[in-house]
Amino acid sequence: MTIEHLNIDHVTVEFPTPGGTFRALDDIDLVIEKGEFVSLIGHSGCGKSTVLNVVAGLLQASRGGVVLDGTEVDEPGPDRAVVFQHHSLLPWLTAYQNVELAVKTVFRGAKSKAEMRDWIEHNLRLVHMEHARDKRPGEISGGMKQRVGIARALAMQPKVLLMDEPFGALDALTRAHMQDSLMEIHAELGNTVIMITHDVDEAVLLSDRIVMMTNGPAATIGQILAIGLERPRERVSLAASAQYNHYRAEVLKFLYERQRRPGEAKAEAPAEKTAGESPLPQKSPDLKVVRDKAVA
Amino acid sequence: MTFGTAGIAEFGKALLIPLLAFLLFLGIWEFSAARIQTSLGAVPGPVEVWKQAVNLVDEHREERARQAAFYERQDKRNAEALAQDPSAEVHIRPYTGKPTFVDQILTSLVTVFTGFLIASLIAVPIGIVSGLSQTMYRAINPIVQIFKPVSPLAWLPIVTIIVSAVYVTDDPMFAKSYITSAITVTLCCLWPTLINTAVGVASLDKDLVNVGKVLRLGWFTRVWKLALPAAIPMIFTGLRLSLGIGWMVLIAAEMLAQNPGLGKFVWDEFQNGSSNSLGRIMVAVFVIGLIGFLLDLGMLLLQKKVSWDKEAVLR
Numbered sequence: 169m170t171i172e173h174l175n176i177d178h179v180t181v182e183f184p185t186p187g188g189t190f191r192a193l194d195d196i197d198l199v200i201e202k203g204e205f206v207s208l209i210g211h212s213g214c215g216k217s218t219v220l221n222v223v224a225g226l227l228q229a230s231r232g233g234v235v236l237d238g239t240e241v242d243e244p245g246p247d248r249a250v251v252f253q254h255h256s257l258l259p260w261l262t263a264y265q266n267v268e269l270a271v272k273t274v275f276r277g278a279k280s281k282a283e284m285r286d287w288i289e290h291n292l293r294l295v296h297m298e299h300a301r302d303k304r305p306g307e308i309s310g311g312m313k314q315r316v317g318i319a320r321a322l323a324m325q326p327k328v329l330l331m332d333e334p335f336g337a338l339d340a341l342t343r344a345h346m347q348d349s350l351m352e353i354h355a356e357l358g359n360t361v362i363m364i365t366h367d368v369d370e371a372v373l374l375s376d377r378i379v380m381m382t383n384g385p386a387a388t389i390g391q392i393l394a395i396g397l398e399r400p401r402e403r404v405s406l407a408a409s410a411q412y413n414h415y416r417a418e419v420l421k422f423l424y425e426r427q428r429r430p431g432e433a434k435a436e437a438p439a440e441k442t443a444g445e446s447p448l449p450q451k452s453p454d455l456k457v458v459r460d461k462a463v464a
Numbered sequence: 465m466t467f468g469t470a471g472i473a474e475f476g477k478a479l480l481i482p483l484l485a486f487l488l489f490l491g492i493w494e495f496s497a498a499r500i501q502t503s504l505g506a507v508p509g510p511v512e513v514w515k516q517a518v519n520l521v522d523e524h525r526e527e528r529a530r531q532a533a534f535y536e537r538q539d540k541r542n543a544e545a546l547a548q549d550p551s552a553e554v555h556i557r558p559y560t561g562k563p564t565f566v567d568q569i570l571t572s573l574v575t576v577f578t579g580f581l582i583a584s585l586i587a588v589p590i591g592i593v594s595g596l597s598q599t600m601y602r603a604i605n606p607i608v609q610i611f612k613p614v615s616p617l618a619w620l621p622i623v624t625i626i627v628s629a630v631y632v633t634d635d636p637m638f639a640k641s642y643i644t645s646a647i648t649v650t651l652c653c654l655w656p657t658l659i660n661t662a663v664g665v666a667s668l669d670k671d672l673v674n675v676g677k678v679l680r681l682g683w684f685t686r687v688w689k690l691a692l693p694a695a696i697p698m699i700f701t702g703l704r705l706s707l708g709i710g711w712m713v714l715i716a717a718e719m720l721a722q723n724p725g726l727g728k729f730v731w732d733e734f735q736n737g738s739s740n741s742l743g744r745i746m747v748a749v750f751v752i753g754l755i756g757f758l759l760d761l762g763m764l765l766l767q768k769k770v771s772w773d774k775e776a777v778l779r
Contacts, residue, residue, distance in 0.1 A: 226674055244677040256671035260693040260772030269689060273679045306773065324679075 171238045173202040174223075174328055174360060178232035181218055192218050194386035195232070198379060200328075203358040207371040209419060210381030210390075211427065216364045219381075220330050223362060224250050236327060246274045249321035251331040255313035257305040263316045264301040267291055270320045291323040292316075294353060311342035315349070322353065331363040335370065344403065347373060355400060368423070372415045373401060380422045391422055508743040513750070516743035524564035531559045563724050569751065572725030575642055576714045576759075579649025580707050587654045587706070588699060591661025592687060595695065601662060612655040616713040619651045620644065620720050641723040648717040649710045656705035664698025665691045693772060700767040707763055711756045726752055 181193040192215045200206055208216045221227035223234050225244040234241040236248070257266045267288045275284060292298045295315040305313050314334055321329055334350075335343040347370060354361060354374075365371050371378045375395050382390040395415055397406065406412040494509035508516070542554040563571070594601040627644050668691055676686050718727025730748050733741040 224674075224678065226677060244674070245680055246678060248678070250674065250678050252671045252674070254671060256669070256675050258672065258675075258690065258693070270679055273681060273685070304772070 172199045172235070173204075173237060174200040175235040176200070176219070176223065176232075177235060179219070179222055179229040179234065180231040181215070181222060181227065182230040191386045192384060193222075193229075194388045196389060197232075198389065198392075200360060200362070202360055205354055205361045205363070205374055205376045207375040207378045208362065208364045208381060209366070209368070209371050209378055209423070210387065211383055211423065212366070214381045214384045215387040216381060217332055220250070220332050220362065220364055223328065224248050224330050226250075246270070246324040247327045249324040249326035249329055251314070251317050251321045251329065251334045253333040253336050255305065255310075255317045257313055257316055257320070259305050262302045262304055263292065263297055263308070263319075264288060266305075266316055267320045267323050271323050274324045288323060291319040294322060294356075295319040295349060309342070311338050311346060314338065314346060318350070318353075322357070322359075326359065328360045328362065331361065333364050333366065336366060343367075343370070348403075350374065351399075351401065368416055368419045371419060372397075372412060373403060373406065378415075378419060380419065380427075383427055390427060393418055502742070504737060504742055505739050508746060512743045513746045516740060517747045517750075519740070520565040520744065520747060524566045527561055527564045531561060534559045534561075565729065565747075568725050568729045569755070571642075571723065572714060572718065572727070573755070575645050575718070575723055575725055576649055576707075576710050578642075579646040579714070580653055580710045582646070583650040583653045583706060583710070584657055584703060586650075587657035587702070588661050591658045591699070591702070592665050592691060592695070594658075595662040595665025596687070596691060601666070604658075604662075608655055608658060611651070612659075614651075616648050616652050616716050617720070619648050620717055623647045623651070624721065639723070641718075641721045644721040645714060645717040645723040645725070645727075648721070649714050652713040653706035653710035656709065657699070657702035660698045660702025660705070661695060664695030664702075667698075668694045696771055697767070697773070700763065700771070704760055704763045704767075707759050708756065711752075711759060715752060 176196055176198040179193060179196040180191065183190045183192060196219055198206075208219060210216050218227060222229050223241065225234075225241045225248065228242070241248070257263075258269065261269065268284070271279070271284050271288050275287070279287060289298065289301075292301055295318050297312060297315045297319060300308050300312060300316075305316070308316075318334070335346050338346060351374060353359075363374065372395060378393045378395060379389055380391045380393065381387050393415060397409075397412060397415075490510045494511070497507040497509040500507045538556065542556070545552045545554055590604065594604045624640075624644050627640055627647065631640060631643060672690055672694065676690050681689070714725070715727040715730065717723070718725045719731040720727075722728055722731075726748055730745050733744045733748075
C-alpha cells in the first residue's frame with residue numbers, strides 16, 4: 169500500500185459558541201500528491217483559512233485529521249511553512265534577519281554558519297530580493313514584503329507550502345509579477361503548495377487542481393476542478409485560450425450561480441448578471457472535471 | 465540655510481506664541497501676587513522669585529568656596545605637621561557644611577532613579593510574564609488594581625517602620641531616609657510599567673504569534689525575538705509614566721522622610737517662615753517642574769534610540 173503524501177482525512181471543525189456548537193467545516197476530504205499545486209477558492213467566510221490552519225496545525229480538527237507522509241499533524245511545524253496574507257514579517261528585523269530567524273531555528277546543528285548564510289542568500293535570490301536584504305519591512309513595498317515572506321517560508325524547506333491569500337493585498341500588476349515568480353519557483357523546487365485565493369484567474373493560472381468550497385456554516389468541498397493546462401503557463405497567451413476560459417467560466421459558475429451567497433441573492437442580482445457574461449464554456453474534449461459531491 | 469517668508473512666519477509662530485503666552489502668564493502672576501498679603505508678606509512675583517533663584521545659586525557658590533578653603537587649610541596643617549615630624553598622625557576630616565540647593569537637587573535625582581530602577585527591574589519581567597500568560601494576568605490584575613491608586617503618603621509610614629526594623633547595621637551605607645524615599649517611589653511607579661508591558665506583550669500580532677508557532681521557537685526566543693521588540697513602544701510608554709509619577713511622589717516622600725532632597729528643602733523653607741521662604745519655595749517649584757520635563761524628554765530620546773521603528777511619531 170502506498171502512503172499518500174498529504175491526506176486531509178474527513179476533517180470537521182466545530183467551535184463552541186454561547187449559542188451552541190458552530191460547525192465551520194464539515195467532512196473535508198482531500199488527498200494531495202507530492203509537488204501538486206492546489207488552490208482553495210470560495211466566498212469569504214466559507215472556512216478556507218480554517219482548512220489551511222488545520223493543515224498547518226494551528227487549529228485542531230474536531231473530527232478527522234491530517235496525515236503528512238504517514239505522520240499525523242497535531243502541532244505547527246516548519247515542515248508546513250505558512251505564508252500569511254499580511255506578510256507577517258518581524259518589523260524590527262531586516263529581510264535577511266527575518267529569513268535568518270527561520271533558518272537558524274530550523275537548521276540548528278544541521279548547517280554550519282557559512283552554509284546558513286549561503287542558504288539565506290540563495291532563498292532571497294530565489295524571490296529576487298537580494299538587493300533589499302538589509303531593509304526593514306517598513307522600508308519596502310507590499311509586494312517586496314510578500315516576497316521576503318515567501319523566501320522565509322521556502323528557507324524552512326517545507327514539505328508543504330501553505331499560502332493564505334498571499335497576494336490578496338497587492339495591486340493587480342504586482343500580483344501578476346508575484347504569480348509569475350511563484351510559478352517559476354514551483355517549477356524549480358517542485359514544492360507541494362496549498363493556496364487560498366479569491367481570484368479566479370489566479371487559481372486557474374497557478375493550480376493543478378482547484379478545490380471549490382461551498383458556503384459556510386458547515387462548509388465542505390463542493391467541486392474539484394483539475395486544470396489540464398500545459399506548463400510552463402504564460403498569462404498573455406492563455407488569455408486567448410479557449411481551454412483557459414472554459415476553466416475560468418467553470419469556477420465562476422460555481423461561485424456565482426451555485427454558491428451565490430445567501431445575503432447577496434437580491435441585493436446583488438445585477439452584479440451577478442455581469443459575472444455571468446464571461447465567456448461561455450466551450451465543449452473541450454480534454455475537460456477533466458471531477459465532481460466529488462453533489463451540490464444542491 | 466535660508467528661510468523663505470513662509471519659513472519666517474512658521475518660525476515666528478513656533479517661538480512667538482509660546483513666548484507671548486509665557487509673558488502673559490508672568491504678567492498675571494506679578495499683578496495678582498502683589499495683592500495677596502500673607503503672614504510672610506506679599507506673595508512674591510516673578511521678579512522676587514528670580515532674585516531668590518540667584519540667591520540660591522550664590523549660596524551654593526559660597527558654600528563650595530568655604531568647602532575648598534576648609535580642605536586647603538586641612539591639607540596645609542597636615543603638611544606642616546608631617547614636615548615637623550614625619551611619623552605624626554594626620555587627621556583628614558570631611559567637610560560638614562549644610563547641603564546647598566544644588567546638592568539637594570542631586571540627592572533628589574539619585575533617589576528617584578534608585579526607586580525607578582528598582583521598580584522597572586521588577587515591573588518589566590512581571591509585565592512580560594503576565595502579558596504572555598492569561599492565567600498570570602488574571603492572578604496579578606486584582607493586586608495591581610488595588611495598589612495602583614494608593615497615595616505615597618499612605619505607603620510612607622509603613623515603609624518607614626519596615627525599613628527601621630529590617631535595615632539595622634552599625635555602619636549604614638545609605639541613610640534610612642534615602643531608602644525609605646526610594647522604596648516609596650518604587651511602590652508608586654511599579655504599576656504603569658507593569659500594566660503597559662503586559663498589554664504591549666499581549667497585543668502581539670496574531671500572525672507573528674503563528675510565525676513563532678510554525679517555527680517552533682523556544683520560550684526564550686519567543687520572548688526575546690518576538691514579544692519584547694513588539695512591546696518596546698508600550699514598555700517605554702509605561703516607563704515614562706512611571707518616571708513622571710516617581711518624580712511627583714518623591715517630593716512628598718522626601719518631605720515626610722526628611723531625605724535631604726528638594727522635598728526637604730520645601731519643607732524646611734515652610735518651617736523656616738522667613739520673608740524669603742515663599743520665593744525660595746517657588747524657585748523649587750519651577751526647578752521640580754523643569755527637571756520633570758527634562759526627565760520625560762530624556763526617556764523620549766532613549767526610546768528613540770532603542771526603538772526599531774525610527775519613523776514612529778513620539779510625543
